[in-house]
Amino acid sequence: MSEPVLQVRALSVDIRGGGDRTSAVANVSFDVAPGEMVCLVGESGSGKSVTASSVMGLLNTANLRLSEGSIKLCGEELVGASKARLRELRGSRMAMVFQEPMTALNPVHRVGDQIAEVLRTHSRGMTRKQIRARVLELMRDVYLPEPERLQYSYPNQLSGGQRQRIVIAMALALKPALIIADEPTTALDVTTQAQILSLLRGLQTRYKTGVLFITHDLGVVAEIADRAIVMQSGRIVEEGPALEVLTRPKHRYTRMLLDALPVAVARPPRFEPDAPIVLAVKDLTKTYDERSLFRKSRSTKAVDGVSFDLRRGEIVGVVGESGSGKSTLARCIARLITVSDGRVEASGSDVAKLPNRSLSGYRRKLQMVFQDPYRSLNPRMTVAQLIGEGMANIGLSQREANERTRRLLDLIGLDHSVTSRYPHQFSGGQRQRICIARALAMEPEILIADEAVSALDVSVQAQVLDLLEDLRSRLNLAVIFITHDLRVAARICDTVAVMHRGKIVEYGRAVDVFAAPQHEYTKQLFAAAPGTDVLGQMVRH
Amino acid sequence: MKSVSRIFSHALDLTGWSISRRSVLTGALATALSGTLLGSAWAQDDRKTLRIVQSTALKVVDPIFQNAYPVRNHGYLVFDTLFGVDDKYRPQPQMVKDWSLSDDKLTYSFTLRPGLKFHDGTFVKSGDCVASIKRWGSRDTMGRILMDRVASMNVVDDSTFTIVLKEPYGMVLDSIAKPGTYVPFIMPKRLADTPADQQVTEVVGSGPFRFVAGEFQPGVRAVYEKFADYIPRSEPPVWTSGGKVARVDRIEWIGMPDSQTAANALMNGEVDFVEMPPLDMLDILEQTQGVVVKDVMHVGYNNAVYPNWLNPPFNNQKIRQALLLSLNQKDVLAAQVGNEKYYSECKAMFVCGSPYATDVGAPAGPDIEKAKQLLKEGGYKGEKVVILQASDIAMHGAVSPVVAQALRNIGMNVEVQPMDIQTLFTRRGNQAPIAENGWSIYNGYWQSVDILNPITNVGVSGRGKNGGWFGWAEDEQLVSLRQDFIKETDETKRKQIVEKIQKRAYDLVTYVPAGMFNVPYAYRDNVKGLLSGPGPVFWNVSKD
Amino acid sequence: MLRFLIKRLIATLPVVVGVAIVVFLILRLAPGDPAAVLAGGTATPETVAEIRQKLGLDAPLLTQFFTWAGLVLHGNLGTSIITHQPVWNLILQRAEPTLSLGATTFVVSIVFAVPLGVLAAWYHQTWVDRVVMIISVLGFSIPAFVVGYLLVYLFAIDLKWLPVQGFANISRGIGPFISYITLPTITLSLFYGALIARITRASILEVLGEDYIRTARAKGLRESTVMTRHALRVAAGPIISIVGIGLAMLISGALITESVFNLPGLGRLTVDAVMSRDYPVIQGLILVLSLVYILINVLVDIAYAVVDPRIRY
């Protein structure tokens, strides 16, 4: 076997002034061989990104310090190498692909120039013409349409997938020995993700590049990895060929990750089919007008004629990619924004057109849980204040509110003592529980969960989903569950509505939809979900 | 320049610089900048151009319209007068060649010198003079008194005109030779026919300098050029009389709102003449090589503090007397002028050293105890005294705190309200009570030539709200004494009337004279031939 | 873009009208009286009253306002009460020194402050950063007139390198122009440059946390390239907009600086006009200044769009 392109030995990175945790990475060793795709898997805080930054020599030295270990790139020691040498190696011998294609490109330079910059920096000999030719060649390599035209575009004129292709082209520009891809597809829609993954895989094979692929998504691991390294709290807990790690996990943590992973096989509905309808949405439309003084106004339909019913105890999943209109739909139903057209019937009356001041009764009945638990809790309020806010609004006395708060804390599994703490003292999962408790404090009939678990690590995701499931059955709640993640939807929903460009393209019992999708778009969506084959098989085993 | 360096190093020490470091910096910069830039900057400077700075910049160009010293000085450059005065305040013919008075003392006849020309090329005719006197006569205090006595003014021919009086009046020539504002300047009839309450904006005179309208920027600069067709008299120049010979080709009057900047510019050679240098900088100016500081004018300024007769507490004579006794002229002058060389105490209301100077009626000196007693007798109830202060003109504003301090010393409740001089000019016209923006005391200073007699010294007019000066001192007796003075032609009797007036005015405290001071000119030592007189006039002035 | 600009300009009309009315009212409510100013310090109260009547200042406020507004609509700013000169001429006469000072200050500040700001951000929390920040805080903290006087004493009076006061038109040659404008420019630049250096530093520090900076470093670019080509280019947008707002502040700063150095500019014209209650001049000036301010803002918007392709109007 040839020399590994990357050899990491006993790498430790300290956190400066760290409190309960003093090292971000502790004693990590691994290799990446030429042409090999190694996945570094872990949840947030596992140290996977710090490891990647250490290799690139891009550690944020303000709070991190490489304390010991060795990193060799094609045999050359990087730890202690001069800044100038590291700079030379970056871009030419090792390159990086980042998570957020939206922000990884400089917004004020043309994308062609940004690719050319790598060439200009590292290959002095190339003429301007050669550089131009190479840029176009690279853009073709990453299958960008019309590179002649596209090279003059600015990043904001490209889609997320196109931008990520530009970033990959930049990384490939000088045929580096090693590419580090840090969650390169996490911010992308599933369909785009599938395309980018296959592109990476293809290019890697062609260029014989070693790839260190960092991800939290076991589906992605299943899709592309040759080898998988599982990290937890800065340490490697398990390492081996990808298939083996996924199918025969040895370490408890790996097993936990796998167990927590929702599987894209839906389960049958668990609500009474003839339960009363608590919410009926009819032809709901939300139009955004672009008003202009001089032009005819343009309007875009974010939600276009959506209808569905929600019965007591039912969980309806609204599934779709970003921009499909699912969040707008949720906000319309919750009446956080005005409705352009259509009806939202709840307890016999239409709330779609009610003025804000007459909504208090409806607000009590319908509550919402938002995507980002970090942002949906006012950082200046204590848990008691947060949960109590809604109860104060409906005129509950302090004593009643305290009483109910304690019951809710029991329900969501938090200790009573937390009431005087502030949100920043909780983990993401705990915060989302608090959000749920805040919603439940109003004793609603309907709960809208808008991407309520998307921002959480898989293991935490599972816990929150379990909680929701449990609450539904205990309180007989009706839930509208908005998500982009098919596996999550499959796990919790009774009914599924697939949204695409503002419309519901497919609607039916989750079991049916997942087993035999009818609509072309639904099929595409399912096919794109990473690791479906491998993981699906796994479960069947 | 040693002193400057010393002072500067003092200032720099405070900011933590060391001198040695500064000299290194200086050296480096000096070589970088040397000569070239600066040489060209002042290349335009030559001996034919005089750059002057007066107390304020020129904005209004009509000297019959605006009553301000700089406008008068501008007038003397551009316009000519029928008569000038010499250093004994005696009228001397200027534009007039011959004059005569009829035996009944009622008809004055004037003949103009031949060949006098206006700057627009037309000859000066007697019709222009009559129109100009009329306009001035409708405006000036002395002019109005004269006009009251004039039966008619007649054009005899192009060079001769007469003034016919209703009754004999001794001050006809004094009036039309008058050097204080407003000066009866002669302008063409077409301009002189403009009503006096309307500005004339075209500047056409027959004086030794021509106003360059194209280069005039109000408040910034005014430019004059020598008028080639001017025919000066043959007598030597004395005050505003005698031959007005222009010895420079061009005069640039630069406006500098900050007198310190003016002094700095003079020291740097950027200007040649500063009319009113800041008094506290005189020492430095004197020590500066190339700068001369000299009291050329020999005409001083007289401080006057006016109490408001309409508002309590100064509507009470006793309390006004308390004010008079509380104030020490020396304190005022020390704060205002500083250098003893340039000030003197003066109790005469009609200028110390002048024909009507007397100490009659004035208190011997400040008397705090008596002032306190008068205050008590006057029944002072702690009413607020509002002093208007012109904070933007140092010489004006410096008086107010001293007055305030004096009044506080005798136990009065004082508030000094600072404002710019223009606001003060407006505020002092307000007759309303204190609560409605009214006032109690304000101060000003008069050039000696303006208050030489009871006619021009408005502080003793006694006319109250009916045309009296700000402060509105009202007294029948003063009004009639003034009339007596006007009618009286005998000098000895006049002096007696003046004494009565001053005694009465001091007793009533129509205003408080607060000392006299001189402001020397400061100029470059190559400026020669400056004349004494009521203000800077620039004929006879040359640059070596 | 053009449409946007027209729209902006139309939207600002009410602002200008509002400003005009407010200024008009404030001035008329002020106790000052141009008649008193006009008559002169030793004029009698009678004379003042005559002149006031003559000027039409006795007329009702509304009449006065509409008379003036009517003139303005015909493109005429009226004539000065004090000097009887057309207001427009006065403004044109005085525009050059102010524009010159504004331009030199603008250039000097940017030439010095932007690189300093970049350096401070680059060497964040090192002595370089601290020195730059101390200079800039000092620039904020010392009143312009104190700085002005210090400079005059040092460079004009003591060393005699530069003139104490005044202004030379550029038509008199570049040498005199520079020698007169240098000290005022330094005085004003110290303040304005301090502002720009701070914004530059802050904007770049903000940008430095962005992902594309990491990308640029991952490409192996030199730190100087990262700072200028990547960070400064992106930070240029916010810097420009603050620089634009700052330009409006220059007008305030010029007021003081022009007084210290006796520059016959708009600042001094403004102070003089306010002091002498020369209503038509003040009103005309405010009108012109607000238009300039609006124009600057529009230019800033354009410049922003030029440096930042994300902005489309």
Place this chain on the structure above:
Amino acid sequence: MTVTTMLDRPAAHSAKTIWRNTTVVIGMTVMVSLILISVFVPVIYGVDPNDIVPIQRLKPPSVEHIFGTDAFGRDIAARVLYGGRVSLLMGALVAFFAITVGTLIGVISGYFRALDQVLMRIMDGLMVIPGILLAIALVAVSGASVRTLIFAITVPEIPRVARLVRGIVLSLREEAYVEAAIGLGTPVYKILWRHILPNTFGPLIVQATYVAASAVITEAALSFLGAGLSTDIPTWGNIIAEGRMYFRIAPWIIAFPGLFLAMMVLSINLLGDGLRDVLDPKSSFSGRT
């Protein structure tokens, strides 16, 4: 403006960092000493700042008059120390009023779309007029008193605060927790009071320091232009303005108040910069314009 990043930090933690920040400590120390001196000046320095002694005029610093005397023979030290009271008070009150009114306008305009246009146009109008000019005009209207000056200096500062607050409110309005509160049926005034206002405090404290500093300088500039307070009420500004005539012969008259003025503005600015760094390390130039 990343309000939340900054607010996510635990309160105790940031209080500790505040004291670890040297700039803040220096700024705080200087300012507190100046405040203490000003408050206790009648006790510690028993000289009347308005006592005119003409024969003592323009005396350089000596044992008798540690900062020298001015053209009226008044004691500069007493004037500078008493002057601090007015200057500090002025800075503090201007900051207080500008922030209060500006915040009110900013919150209303940021939260209520209907009023936004009108209010912001008015703010634009105020910003169009150069601040000093507006102040001179206002002083001309009602004469120079402490009250007028505070009003005149405050007014031009309001639009900047209002714009800053409006910006924050606009971004906070989109925050998920505000939406959540709306969803809970929380009335508007409570949303503003509990969820929006508290989060403007950080940037506003920083802004307040800049407003205070600029108020002190503006007061000095107004004195310079002849529109300041009576010299009966000494302020650093009017001592300097009055003393500039004597700069060459008595530089101490403007040196000492100048030094104190610069020191105070410097300390406030340092405090502001430090607080900004501590409270919001990522925030950009937050609106001192």
